[in-house]
Amino acid sequence: MRYEALNKEIINLIGGKDNIQGVAHCVTRLRLSLKDKTKADVEAIKNLDGVIDVVSNDVAFQIIIGTHVTDVYTEFMEMIGLGEDNETVSDEKLTLKKIPMAILSVISESMTSIVEVLIAAGMIAGFLSILSLTGLLSAESPTYQIMETLKTSVFTFLPVFLAASSARRLKVNPYVAMVLATAAMSNNINGAEGLSIFGYSLPTIEYANTFIPILLGVWLLSVVTKYLEKFIPKSVQMFFVPALSLMIVFPIMLIAFGPIGMWIGSGLNWLFDVLAQNVGYWIVVSLYAATQPFLIVLGAANFTFPIIVNFFTELGFDPIFTPAATISDIAVCGAIIGYLLKTKNKKEKDTFASIGFSALMGVTEPAVFGVFLKYRKPFIAVIVGGGIGGLIAGLAGVKGMTMAWGLAGLPAFLAGGTANFVWMIIACIVSFILAAAVAYGLGIPSEGQGEEKDESKDDRLVNSTFTSNQVFLSKVSSGKIVELSTVSDKAFASEALGKGYALIPDIDNQDILSPTTGEVTVVFPTKHAYGIKTKEGVEVLVHIGIDTVNLEGEGFESHVEVGDQISVGDKLATVDYQLLDSKGFDSTIMVIVTNTADFLDIVFLEDQLNDDIALTIFI
Template sequence: MGKFENDAKALLEAIGGKENVSAVTHCATRMRFVLGDPAKADVKSIETIPSVKGTFTNAGQFQVIIGNDVPVFYNDFTAVSGIEGVSKEAAKSAAKSHQNPIQRVMTMLAEIFTPIIPAIIVGGLILGFRNVLEGVQMEWLGQKVVDGVKQVTSSGQPVYNTIVDVSQFWSGVNSFLWLPGEAIFHYLPVGIVWSVSRKMGTSQILGIVLGICLISPNQLLNAYNVASTSHAEIMKDWVWDFGYFQIQKIGYQAQVIPALLAGLALSYLEIFWRKRIPEVVSMIFVPFLSLIPALILAHTVLGPIGWTIGQWISTIVLAGLTGSFKWLFGAIFGALYAPLVITGLHHMTNAIDTQLIADAGGTALWPMIALSNIAQGSAVLSYYWMNRRDEREAQIALPAAISAYLGVTEPALFGVNVKYVYPFVAGMIGSGIAGLLSTTFNVTANAIGIGGLPGILSIQAKYMGIFALLMLVAIVVPFALTMIFRKMGLFTKAEDETVKSPQVEAIAEAQEAAQVEKGTIVEVVSPLTGQARALSTAVDPVFAQGVMGSGLVIDPSEGELLAPVEGVVSVLFPTKHAIGLVTDQGLEMLMHIGMDTVNLDGQHFTAHVKQGDRVRVGQSLISFDIEAIKAAGFPTETPVIVTNQNDFQLDIPENLPMDVKAGQALLSTSKI
């Protein structure tokens, strides 16, 4: 029996059975359902299942939060339900209807990289640690000596030892850690092509085989060695010679675009042949007719296109660093380096750095790369800080931030920043500003080092002070912008449920600050003028049944909502039809003007406060047009409820219904 088999059976029953599930898939922490009738899902029953941590509906999908064990849960669920066949495509179609083209591309990248995030995180930490061991030259370890000769650079600067130079133990550790490091990063195309096949619902083993064919260490020239290998040598030793034509044996280690294109070509070919080849012989012909053409395309068209794009970028970089508008180039390159990492084309900068070091004794390009890594790390650190109470998000964000600060940004980019967009944009802006300043002040590195916080050790001594200030820019600007973008809703994806978390944080912070004794009384005045009724008479059963909390409902006769308590605005809906407050004593209140008025999209509502504002009793919160709302077909009854009724006991008037005036005493609550 599977680990979650019983929970999976309970979930299947609670969502309305197999016949109610049109599709099911999963992401890093959640099961994602497309339900025939969402109303059949029994949310209360679902949330009592031991392995379920919560539920919500977003972008046409009913999502059940499981946590890090979601892949295991998904396997058990598909085993007991037998509905795995079309789940991926159906879920994909549901999501697409709520996304623009840019969001679709970003979502595709995120979904492809989500299954391999754990490996990328581990690889990033390993590579960052290895960079410290072998990449940082330290003066206090002494000058490096080879065959009795002290080593110097081409400009006469001394070359100092690294940790691996002076310690056999750490040299052995460094060598051993390259085993998983190489497997994760050099062989990354294998994971990418496998993940593409998995996402497309095609044969995953064919994806693995094609991925290996892109990086074969025995038959292909390693991608890292292409820049240092002459064309004549490539044409002599690294080609398949078919007599009439030749194909270069070029590997695509750590390359993303060739792997993505090859994986998509393989998947679409397999889908194409599945529809046209009889099932009786499909096992023979479909794999062959899919794999071989995809492999040919990868080594003749898709791969060379990737290298061509890389060469164009290299030429632009070199011209930018030596031209009259290097400050502009610094801003552009600083901002766009992170997108280059996504494509895998950032490896082309190594050849430029090497040439600059040989010609000028240093490189002005590498400092910008280090600053870009720091900026993306700061963006994901800000995301972690805003979601630090969300265990499922924190488990991905914090290791990704550490990895980025050590110079490897893939975990940050694919795990958080690209997925949610606004941290990615914040990081690009921060690194663009830092890049502009770096080229303006001619900051130069002695050599390629660690592309993160320890990178200052590789900067030429006379620029270390300036670089320290630029690092501060790359830390502070993206961190602040990430928070600002989310609070303002800029660059945030519609399906990003974490965008709402500042509301949760405001409440949580108020709860932490509220250290009041049991029995503490908080008086609540009426926020409206009108008739107060029992909450059970509300039109909406969610309120009437007390699902949202305890309280009462008021039929307003005047369109002015006032603050019933002194406190902080913890949530103000964009549509201005509902507002939440939290007092210094920890009392949480919600006032929801009308029923289904969210559909008015803010029409006939005017907010006088914003989220985070402190308000006094009787202060105007929202004005609304009662007659216009009723004319639009919506009732204006307004629930006034305490949402944390487990912490506060309510004393509700017994003589309901009754007329009330805004500002008069209405409820009395006491701390339990």
């Protein structure tokens, strides 16, 4: 099990197995329903290796893992002793205020569970469009027709997929739920005219073109099943409960839920038709393309799925969200590329390249949670780039022909015609270039935003805080900065005590200076180690030499006491390096952030633009 250690940590930090009520996952997120969210240590989970971020609010508790979340989810389910049939939504009491969010949550998670097949349909559509356009495969050929059927079957039998996924969310046998869907889609029911049941005339409904009746049907199925199980002896439940549940629920679905679904679908179509006739889809396309990263942060982006599916089933295309989502993804990629071109740090370049490619392919969570929340300014870049790109697509009437996002989904727009594809490409290029330009122009907060230096303090920084979300630690002495991993002491080299940097001092300069501004919290009796706490809560340990505690203070002179307020560049201590060398002690100085887990990231500046700065702490 590759992710056993990660899952053990997650289970422990969310309050243990007993605090779990339901588990699901989407493309990048592990979605949990917890009995008591207050038991979850959100900050500790965020700092786990393998976790990008955590979204915890009234809507959802989501742990962002990455595109390998399926593997993590599979092992997670094994470790907590649940199979897919045991997944469920929270059973907590719902207030009137929470009911709408609970409904949207069930719908969203039901859609999310089948997103892979929806994306697959989109990719197949894109491949077929390319093959047809290039003449490699005729649209009239049997091969094309077979592949086209593979694509269209996803939407033709969408109610069956939704029956299975919603059944798992609502803790009911998915195979019984699928019977409701297959019966509704049979030739005797689907689109049939003149039907009646118990003397009641049924309207003609295309159940293959609507998803609401089956979702309502599965919900009622879960209620009826639980009710019957209370009264029917367990020894005969297998014979009577499924049959009686179906015989009760199916007529109600045909009489009530079918018309309700038809009315809701027609209502949505009417609403968007009014919007199109009086304002135009363009404003919604533009707004969504500009703001999708904010919805991702809130964990609410998937709430558009029901509307998208309704568009496809009713109109045959999506005039808003599929184009807007792709344009927004491309804008996110553009913002990251802007930072890639801006930074001079090799580590950051590698990071930006990796998450930029992920965003280009339609998976933006690593970018949003790994970069956008850290630097904030990329949100502005996407608002500008995505908004204008969405405006172009909206005014041009670009249509999404199937559910697919990112670069790989662009060929699917060919199914809407050459003009549809060309305008989509133009919108994406504009969004990419503008977002990249804005991100590049705004710059990375950690670069070039330092405050004035105080020449009277050995030309060192007088304030370690450059921006609202970053703290910098400066060098404690003249000498060579090296990574902790090179230190001979394993406790420091392994970062067991926290992340930081090491310095091989210039023995001609015997003064040890404070790397930050804050309060002195620790002065070891042997005067070889000092603790400082900044106003941001960063706890810094300055440890002079290796095993120098054995000198019992010999060769060290302290200039501070516990409780002193100290600024960057103030003297902490003076060291007799000749004495340390004569007694065989390593004089390397370690500067450690002892509460490393409390912060988003701590970056060692190997390629220093400012020789004073050795470490960046992202709050």
